[in-house]
Amino acid sequence: MNKSLEDSIYFKSKQKASILFDLANIKEEQKDYQATVELLYQFIEIADSTYFSEQSTKIQQLIHQYDIKRKVDQEQRRSKYLLKNVIGIFLILCLVLIVFFQYRINKRDRQRAINEQKLAQAQEKYNNLRYSINESQRIITLLRKEQSDFSQEAEKYRQEITERETAIERLKTEKEGLRTWLFKQSSIYQKVEKLSKQKVTNKKELTVLTNHEQKVLKEVVMELYADYISDTKNQYPLLTDEDLLCLCLEKVGFSNQTIALCFGNTDAHVVSQRKYRMKERMKESK
Structure with missing residues (x-):
């Protein structure tokens, strides 16, 4: 068992x-x-x-x-x-970066669109002001002609002429301010302004406008100051394009040093010499 x-x-x-x-x-x-x-x-x-x-x-x-x-x-x-x-973490980070950069791009595009709209409005206002000035000058010419024909209304015409001349000066001042503002919105002006703030111990180390940038500057100035350049050229026909450009830059308020950088030079003495030669040409033009 x-x-x-x-x-x-x-x-x-x-x-x-x-x-x-x-x-x-x-x-x-x-x-x-x-x-x-x-x-x-x-x-x-x-x-x-x-x-x-x-x-x-x-x-x-x-x-x-x-x-x-x-x-x-x-x-x-x-x-x-x-x-x-x-x-998973890497993909999330990539997604966050994509969203972030897309946001930055969209924000930049929106700002660019706003700036372009402002520039277009300012340009339109500038053109309207120029038209108003030209129209006022035309009326003054007609009034002066009428003044010679109708001496009995001379005082009335003189008063109207004075009022319109005052209006012209006011419009010119406004136009000048707007023209300066338009110039300051351009990328070439910002480039010049940046160059003017250079701090170096030796002038030879200064950065100047390249040939291409000088060409762009000349085109922008010649377009914005076309009427001023035309009047000055008619009054002083011996002035060169460079002289007229120099006058416009001086009109904006640039110093001799900054104007020298615009012409590709580092020494402000070059601009002083140019201004002296300009005065001589102006005397010869009279």
């Missing part, structure tokens, strides 16, 4: 151990090393008996191997998780 019970227990233990071992193999194929190790530990508990002592030693070696694989597997999962987080 005792022998039969012992055989039954042995058989059941062996059967259970075999089942646990098979399950451990299945979990190993599924790469579930945690479950594999747990099943092998259960197998060891049975194998530690006198029935499986030799096989128990082998299983312990397998458990050690599975422990290593489990740790490697955990480390790989942790690395993948970390990599996903890093990629």
Whole structure:
């Protein structure tokens, strides 16, 4: 009776151990090393008996191997998780940068549109002022002619002429201020203003306008001060284009040093010499 019970227990233990071992193999194929190790530990508990002592030693070696694989597997999962987080954060940062730069671009475009609108309005007002001045001058000419024909109304005409001349001076002042404002909005003026603020110990280190920038400056000034240049040219025909440009820059309020930089020179003495020659040409033109 005792022998039969012992055989039954042995058989059941062996059967259970075999089942646990098979399950451990299945979990190993599924790469579930945690479950594999747990099943092998259960197998060891049975194998530690006198029935499986030799096989128990082998299983312990397998458990050690599975422990290593489990740790490697955990480390790989942790690395993948970390990599996903890093990629996610990087993508979010990229998105934020894209949104930020798009906002800056849109803001810059809106500001440029506003500036262009202001410039267009100022240009239109400037043209209207110039038209008003020309129209007033035309009327003055007619009034003066009428004055000679109708002496009895001379006083009335003189008064109207005086009023219109006063209005012309006021409009000219307003036009001059607006013209100066338009010039200051140009990029070439801002370039000249920046050059005028240079602080160097040696004048030779000063930066001047390039040939292209001098050409742009001349075109802008000649366009804005076309009427002033035309009147001055008619009065003093011996003046050169450079002389007229110099007069316009002086009219804006630039110093001799700044005007020298506009002509590609670093020494203000060059401008003083040019002004002296200009006066001589003006005397000769009379």
